Amino acid sequence: MVPLPAYLVLAAILFSLGVVGVLVRRNALIVFMSIELMLNSVNLTFVALSRHLPSMDGQLAVFFTIVVAGVEVVVGLAIIVEIFRSRSTVNLDEVHLLRG
């Protein structure tokens, strides 16, 4: 039986990796994957606590997260594909037309 803190530490590490990925990478696909990483770290926290507390609420939340993340992937990937088609790049720093 793996103790709860181990899950939480792993989730924190995964979340931090996702944050750093979003902040330092310029490739839109990598940024996207980093976001997924953060979402899944949160999922891990939910599931771990669900087991620890005995309550099904956490697992319920995870299902919602997975569904929404799937939808987000569809929309996000479509946007990235469109950006690549029109500008031949997925470098986020080159996509900054919407500015003041």
Place this chain on the structure above:
Amino acid sequence: MASFAWTIPLWPALGWLTLSLVGGMLPRRAVALLGCGSVALAAAAATSAWITFPGVPQERALFPWIAAGSFAVEAGLLVDRLSLVMALVVSGVGLLIHIYSVGYMAGERAYSRYFAYLNLFMASMLLLVLGKSLLVLFVGWELVGLCSYLLIGFWFERERASSSGRKAFVVNRIGDVAFLLGILLLWAHLRTLELPAIGAQAATLPAPVAVTASLLLFAGATGKSAQLPLYTWLPDAMEGPTPVSALIHAATMVTAGVYMIARLFPLFTHPVTLAVVATVGGLTALFAATIALVEWDIKRVMAYSTISQLGYMFLAMGVLAPAAGIFHLTTHAFFKALLFLAAGSVMHAMDNVVDMRALGGLARPLRYTTGTFVIGALALAGIPPFAGFFSKDAILEGAWEHAAAGRSPLPFLLGLVTALVTAVYVARATRYTFFDMPHRAAHPHEAPPVMLWPMFGLAALSLFGGLFGARLVGAPLLEFLAPQFAPSVPHAPAPGVFAAALALLAALAGLGIGWLGYRERRDPDLGWMAQLFRRHWYLLDLYDGILVPASRRLALLLAGPVDLGLIDRAVNGVGALAAAGARGLRRLQTGYIRQYAAAILVGAILLMAYWVAR
């Protein structure tokens, strides 16, 4: 109320609407017919309302006009003895002047515009005298002011005409501010603006409130009725067409102030108010009469005479003789309208010459005009049996009673001296305009019948109108009005032969002095008095020398440093501040997504730190 009485103001309003919408496309005959016909219908409605009048005030609510919480005003009409007399005078004299205008304005390009304005004026004036609420009265009050402005500036291509119209509007505005304050004060204390209710509850008001409210309303009346110190606009109003001067600036609109006081008479019965009204009226009467002595423009002589006679009416109000004041209002409407129409006929014949020095010798070529003018002049001077004698005598009797009751004799003395001066300037104007030096220019032609008949009608009224108030025949008009003022006026003035004799003596002496004094066709040397009168008792120096420059400089100060420098800069500054702030803030939106993500991260960390630290 008979069901048609409320249509009295409706007909001229319909006439105005039709003429202003399609008047330009109608033939001139149709315009004249519409203009006069609508007023004739109003006069007929007023007459039948008078015939069927049951003797007690009749009210008719038209529709709820304003309903805002506890402040509710109903648009309604009130037909009682006073408003009936006023409606009859306004629509009757108005009808005659409309008919006269058909001839007088025959060569005018803007024929339908003229009749549209005139009809609008009739509707407004009838609304003013028939309104049941003080606010409805005020609406009529402002509307007649608007019509006055429009008609003074009727020939707006002339610089003087349009600036005179503006002057009338601005001077009236000063009085109207006070008038509105008076209305608000009455509302604050009585919680009603219904005229009968104000009259009934006036006695319950605390004395300071009643005096303040009545003096504020009176200040409004000094503007509308051209009394001291707001009289200056009326002489300039003579820039308008002469029938307009006759209708608006002599017979009807300028009497609105007198009507308003008579309407709210219970409010004005405090001794302080009465003293102020009587003194201002008496002083104005004498003051304006003396200016008429040295004026050369025949229309302006009549204008000063109007101011003076209006002063008489206020004097009557101030000496607790309101019925006499309304009687004088009625006769004055007859003879002053007649004098103006005759003066207009002279202008018509003499190519718009108004300077009396350039006129003269018109008695033979213009014999009908001369005859009617002389009738009007004798009525104005107060010679029996002409109308003016009886009404002026009624006022002087009232003033005599007032003095005999131990109160100030000043109103009586002022009235008596004014009667003398009036007769002098009347004789002077008549002599200069119609007699002596035969006129040498081209043949003056008598006015067409459409102008002469209204003059004959008014001449008949000036001749016999006195019978409405003559004691010999029981003073029907005064008796008719007596119940209206019964609660406020303790008793009708007893016939004082002494006062009547003095008034007659003053009028005869004045006529004699005037006729003989001006026979050389130049003014006798009045010495220092001439300068006094010519400068309006040095009021002109006060106005033109001090008040007008001072207010001009105040206006320049407010327009320049205060408005442009302070207010506009503050407003523009707020705008500039927002723009500058926005310019700074838009730098934050860089378009780099990673910066936004970092900002979100920092924000989330700060939030968490806050929760932990709390």
